[in-house]
Amino acid sequence: MNDNTVIIDEIKRLLGDKTPLAYVRSFGCQLNVSDGEKLKGQLKKMGYGFTEDESTADLIILNTCAVRENAEDRVFGIVGSMKKLKEQKPSLIIGIAGCMTAQSHIAEKIKKSYPQVDFVLGTSAINGLPKLLLDSLRGVKFSADIAEYDDFSAEAEQVRESSFKASVPIMFGCNNFCTYCIVPYVRGRERSRRPEDIISEVEGLVRDGYKEIMLLGQNVNSYGNDLGGEMSFPQLLRRLNAIEGDFRIRFMSSHPKDASNELIDAIFECDKVAKHLHLPVQSGSDDVLRRMNRRYTAESYLAIVDEIRRRDPDFSLTTDIIVGFPDETNEDFEATLAIMERVRYDNIYSFIYSKRTGTKAAEMPDSITDEEKGKRMRRLLEVQRGISTEHYKRFIGRRMRVLADDISKKHDGYVTGKSDEFIIVEFEGDSTLIGQFVDVEITAAMNWAVIGRRIQK
Ligand code: 5AD
Ligand code: SF4
Numbered sequence: 001m002n003d004n005t006v007i008i009d010e011i012k013r014l015l016g017d018k019t020p021l022a023y024v025r026s027f028g029c030q031l032n033v034s035d036g037e038k039l040k041g042q043l044k045k046m047g048y049g050f051t052e053d054e055s056t057a058d059l060i061i062l063n064t065c066a067v068r069e070n071a072e073d074r075v076f077g078i079v080g081s082m083k084k085l086k087e088q089k090p091s092l093i094i095g096i097a098g099c100m101t102a103q104s105h106i107a108e109k110i111k112k113s114y115p116q117v118d119f120v121l122g123t124s125a126i127n128g129l130p131k132l133l134l135d136s137l138r139g140v141k142f143s144a145d146i147a148e149y150d151d152f153s154a155e156a157e158q159v160r161e162s163s164f165k166a167s168v169p170i171m172f173g174c175n176n177f178c179t180y181c182i183v184p185y186v187r188g189r190e191r192s193r194r195p196e197d198i199i200s201e202v203e204g205l206v207r208d209g210y211k212e213i214m215l216l217g218q219n220v221n222s223y224g225n226d227l228g229g230e231m232s233f234p235q236l237l238r239r240l241n242a243i244e245g246d247f248r249i250r251f252m253s254s255h256p257k258d259a260s261n262e263l264i265d266a267i268f269e270c271d272k273v274a275k276h277l278h279l280p281v282q283s284g285s286d287d288v289l290r291r292m293n294r295r296y297t298a299e300s301y302l303a304i305v306d307e308i309r310r311r312d313p314d315f316s317l318t319t320d321i322i323v324g325f326p327d328e329t330n331e332d333f334e335a336t337l338a339i340m341e342r343v344r345y346d347n348i349y350s351f352i353y354s355k356r357t358g359t360k361a362a363e364m365p366d367s368i369t370d371e372e373k374g375k376r377m378r379r380l381l382e383v384q385r386g387i388s389t390e391h392y393k394r395f396i397g398r399r400m401r402v403l404a405d406d407i408s409k410k411h412d413g414y415v416t417g418k419s420d421e422f423i424i425v426e427f428e429g430d431s432t433l434i435g436q437f438v439d440v441e442i443t444a445a446m447n448w449a450v451i452g453r454r455i456q457k
């Protein structure tokens with residue numbers, strides 16, 4: 001780990017008595033949001049305060065996502081519009097962090113075409129922020145080579161977005177090289193955090209009153225593969241489950257090729273582990289799965305689902321699906337709809353395939369028009385709406401434990417939250433309930449949520 005004390009002291013000296021304001025915006029997945037919380041932790045150490053309004057900021061950091069092209073386009077749009085802010089306030093410093101900058105062609109494009117930007121910071125380089133910031137304050141742009149840093153194991157301070165839900169990355173990077181995916185290129189190979197670091201972080205969070213711990217990794221099931229057999233993911237779940245306190249544990253994501261019976265045992269046997277599994281299927285067609293390099297078939301995927309449903313027929317499953325992978329045929333797409341009907345997911349996260357430069361799939365011929373992809377996407381969403389509406393009915397009359405997280409935007413006088421099953425639940429209540437577990441009896445099912453009545457203890 002780099003020792004940044006001297007640099008941080010120098011920044012504090014340069015900033016003087018002022019408390020400059022930083023605007024940090026994270027895009028994309030929860031791992032990126034977690035990185036954003038660590039960037040904020042670094043900034044806090046340097047004396048920065050935070051603002052949600054970029055026009056009042058002295059420092060803007062966009063923590064970017066590279067998984068799909070539209071996310072990148074959005075960031076370029078925002079960076080473009082920041083030119084004006086910089087003209088109005090020349091002392092404003094703008095930095096671009098995250099997965100976009102880890103692609104050399106993108107980093108070059110930013111340096112060449114966006115003179116309003118002062119620095120780029122790659123993933124795993126959070127520790128490099130003080131040096132880049134100091135150089136920017138001194139007027140030196142793009143000073144550091146982002147590849148100098150790799151502080152994945154750094155137990156960095158964080159400024160967390162929520163006071164009751166916390167993300168805890170347990171590993172970084174990915175070894176799977178699904179052919180459509182940029183992640184292994186921008187986040188590197190899998191590195192597991194030390195079990196004792198994870199355990200003490202979770203213990204600290206529980207002590208601070210956090211109610212939900214979300215363990216994060218691109219494929220949590222391969223946690224520990226690089227730790228010489230010291231601890232596997234199911235073992236980690238059991239260890240965290242033994243921590244005393246009133247909290248629940250979630251995790252994301254699980255690659256189906258590595259979802260073992262040990263994992264299923266741990267989910268069912270650990271009372272604090274939420275009864276929900278996010279198991280990205282991506283496609284129901286064996287041919288597409290093979291070309292995606294997913295290393296499972298529809299049949300082997302369904303064997304996992306069947307094993308879970310054998311133990312609990314109502315167990316909640318969610319998934320990711322890609323529509324319009326290169327040369328996806330109508331039959332391939334129908335196979336995806338068929339697996340959705342067979343599994344009955346409570347929710348799906350579906351994406352139109354986005355070509356990512358540098359990946360294998362980017363080289364594959366693709367004869368499907370955008371119009372056809374859009375049509376398939378609409379159909380898929382319609383099918384899922386039908387499944388959710390029907391499937392959510394199983395909860396009517398049941399009691400759910402809900403972590404209330406906000407005031408409902410749809411129903412006046414209602415609060416919204418998520419159940420252990422990862423279902424959105426709305427019920428009558430007020431803001432005093434936010435951040436607490438509430439027992440709710442379900443009275444109605446919609447296609448996006450269930451509605452219930454609070455059970456007074
Ligand atoms: N195009 C569309 N969706 C993608 N995903 C990953 N890469 C791409 C891409 N190139 C989706 C996958 C993954 C989720 C996080 O994002 O479904 O599970
Ligand atoms: Fe991407 Fe596949 Fe790794 Fe997930 S498992 S991050 S989809 S390469």
